[in-house]
Amino acid sequence: MLLTIDNLTMRYPRAESCALDNVALNLTAGERVAVLGQSGSGKSTLVRCINRLVEPQSGRVAWDGQDVLGLKPEQLKRYRRDVGMIFQNFALVDRLDVLHNVLVGSFGRQPWWRPLLGRYSAEEVAMALDALKRVGMSDKAAARADRLSGGQRQRVGIARALMQKPRLILGDEPVSSLDPVIARSVLSLLREISEQDSIAVLLNLHNVELARFFAHRIVGIHAGRIVYDGPADGLTNEVLARVYPPEA
Numbered sequence: 001m002l003l004t005i006d007n008l009t010m011r012y013p014r015a016e017s018c019a020l021d022n023v024a025l026n027l028t029a030g031e032r033v034a035v036l037g038q039s040g041s042g043k044s045t046l047v048r049c050i051n052r053l054v055e056p057q058s059g060r061v062a063w064d065g066q067d068v069l070g071l072k073p074e075q076l077k078r079y080r081r082d083v084g085m086i087f088q089n090f091a092l093v094d095r096l097d098v099l100h101n102v103l104v105g106s107f108g109r110q111p112w113w114r115p116l117l118g119r120y121s122a123e124e125v126a127m128a129l130d131a132l133k134r135v136g137m138s139d140k141a142a143a144r145a146d147r148l149s150g151g152q153r154q155r156v157g158i159a160r161a162l163m164q165k166p167r168l169i170l171g172d173e174p175v176s177s178l179d180p181v182i183a184r185s186v187l188s189l190l191r192e193i194s195e196q197d198s199i200a201v202l203l204n205l206h207n208v209e210l211a212r213f214f215a216h217r218i219v220g221i222h223a224g225r226i227v228y229d230g231p232a233d234g235l236t237n238e239v240l241a242r243v244y245p246p247e248a
């Protein structure tokens with residue numbers, strides 16, 4: 001098992017209720033999971049617990065069988081490299097060109113001082129160019145990031161994540177700011193990369209159709225609890241009513 005989550009409970013300071021309540025989830029290599037749920041249901045918190053941006057009150061997150069909360073600094077660095085991130089706002093450096101935005105993804109693989117000098121090895125540049133080719137952005141390598149459309153920016157975000165040679169890519173609403181056609185093409189690209197490289201991908205999505213299109217498996221969260229975990233084609237109206245219950 002690549003990722004194992006057990007009994008995960010997370011309550012933010014001074015919050016009235018748990019953001020995550022006794023959540024369990026497993027992920028295998030190459031698996032694509034879409035997490036659905038209303039606003040505030042706990043989707044972002046789940047991602048933050050996986051990448052250790054927040055510490056849960058209880059429960060366990062294990063990577064390759066090792067407890068993520070107990071990792072030593074060197075192991076944590078390796079874990080952070082194994083887990084790539086893509087973001088809703090893309091998180092590119094606007095004033096840098098596309099190639100350098102992708103090279104940023106190699107930070108976890110270099111001695112700490114090298115990025116300070118802005119120097120990259122020929123091998124890293126070749127890797128970045130290859131990643132850009134895979135996401136269909138070779139011709140934009142020299143363009144400034146702020147000249148790109150949203151869809152192009154997310155392609156660069158994916159190329160940057162690929163520089164880490166990740167085993168899992170996490171995305172918190174990575175296509176929410178894109179129009180439906182572009183969103184679908186970005187998800188299609190991620191699907192292809194996941195299949196080719198056997199990278200597991202877990203995305204928080206807001207759109208049920210896109211989730212069905214992208215994922216093998218859907219996890220539905222309501223009020224911090226998993227109310228569905230099953231195949232994408234099992235997402236019936238009855239299941240959807242559990243994930244998105246009508247307002248009381």
Ligand SMILES: Nc1ncnc2c1ncn2[C@@H]1O[C@H](COP(=O)(O)OP(=O)(O)OP(=O)(O)O)[C@@H](O)[C@H]1O
Pocket residue numbers: 012013015018019037038039040041042043044045046
């Ligand atoms: N930093 C925080 N401090 C306190 N409470 C928080 C914090 N972040 C989230 N919460 C609360 O935790 C619960 C889960 O929030 P979370 O952001 O994980 O939901 P979400 O499903 O990702 O929502 P959205 O789809 O709107 O991003 C919500 O009740 C939210 O108000």
